[in-house]
Amino acid sequence: MDQITPRLTQAAVWTPDGIDIQTLEIPELAPGDVLVEVALATVCGSDLHTVTGRRPAACPSVLGHEAVGTVVAVGDDASASVGDRVVWSVTVPCGRCARCASGFTAKCVDVRKVGHESAVGEWALSGSYARHIVLPKGTAIAPVPKTMPDAVAAPAACATATVMAALQAAGDLAGRRVLIYGAGMLGITAAAASAHRGAVSVFVVDHNPQRQSHARAFGAIDDDDQFVDVAIDFTGAAAAVQAALGRLDTGGRLVLAGSVTPGPPITVDPERVVRGWLTITGVHNYEPHHLTQAVDFLHTTGDRYPWAELVDAPVPLTELARVLVPTRPGILRASVAPGAS
Incomplete structure (x- = not known):
């Protein structure tokens, strides 16, 4: 397919004074680079932590790392083709260091991260709150089925993939009792994934009764304080971690994913x-x-769980600042459609 690389794009740049909509130049693509036109980007909790000062980050920068889009141009020997509908990894490893060689590419010594790099550096278009994003060589890219709604696909790039990593650390869940702390996007996804993998019971604990109730639609049942085989914490709260540790039965495993x-x-x-x-x-x-x-996982369970209901209707890029705030309990992700007017 022929490709015509646009020269300019619009991006919502996070600055010390807030969100500034800027016109940025799209660089010439290097070998292995992929240029994606962003269809939908969801607002992850870590982005909220960044803009509220709870998480250190480069500033100015283009935030956003949960998104779905279409490839519009590629460099030589790229891992995707023009026209592909894709999601992409948060991390971009070097592929050469000892950590990468041992399989911990996510903790690469020289890791770069989508939506976390400086807008005045070499990778200005690193975030998904923009019409286009440049994915450098080494970025993991996954194709998305054409039938999967944007609102379902976008969270795969952070929330759902992180849950997959947490469940791998948890081990085989068939016939196991699972306890999950936190009924945000990750906790609810983990509940559904645990049930999908054969857990005999999936308990979810959240201080917000509405979120805990919402988790029931995704395979969770009300907690009954019994011992469990696996506990997973997505809250990062010391009290929750302590409580989770106290609930483990013999041979139990505690997976910590929220203590960041x-x-x-x-x-x-x-x-x-x-x-x-x-x-x-x-x-x-x-x-x-x-x-x-x-x-x-999202494709397989698309008819079983109402994934799209977890994401609010998108706003245009110019209204990003309005949705960079905590969402309603039943809506776990705000979203932005960068191409919308």
Whole structure:
């Protein structure tokens, strides 16, 4: 398919004074680069943490890392073709360091991240809150079925793929009792994925009763304080982590995925860990195969769970500032359609 690379694009640039809609130049694509026209971008919690000062980030920058779009131009030897409908990874590893060689590309020593780079650096169009995004060589890209709605596909790039990584760390869930702390986008997705993988029971705990009730539509049941085989925390709250550890039965496994900012320590009794054969592990970011698993999972369960209902109707790029705020409990993701007028 012929490609015509646009020269300019619009982007919502996060500055010290707020969101500024700017016209940016699209660079010449290097070998392996992919240019995507963004159809829909969802607002992840980490973006909210960035704009509220809870998370350090480059400024100015183009934020946004959960999105779906169509490839409109490629560099030589790119991993995608013009016309492909795709989602893409949050991380861009170097592929050469010891961590990459050992399979931890998400924790690459020189990792770059979509939606986290400086808008005045070499990769200005790194975020999804723009008409176009440049995906450098090394970015994992996954095709999206044409029948999958944008609102379902976009969260695959962060929330769903992170859940896939957390469930891999949790191990085989068939016949297991699973406890999930946090009924945000990740917690609700994890509930559905745990049920899909054969968990005998999936309990969800959230301080917001409306969110906890909402989780029932995605495979969760009300918590009954029994011991569990697997506990997964997406809240990052020390109290939740401590409570999750206390709920593990013999051979239980605790997966921590929400503790991404400094917090108070928890108490771990080494004797209980030893005598109970307990495992405590953490997950941060995800690997390329988790992105593919995320798309497959959403496609397979599209008729079973109302995924699109978790995402609010999109606003145009010019109204991004209005939706960079916490959403209603039943709507877990705001969204932006960069091409909308």
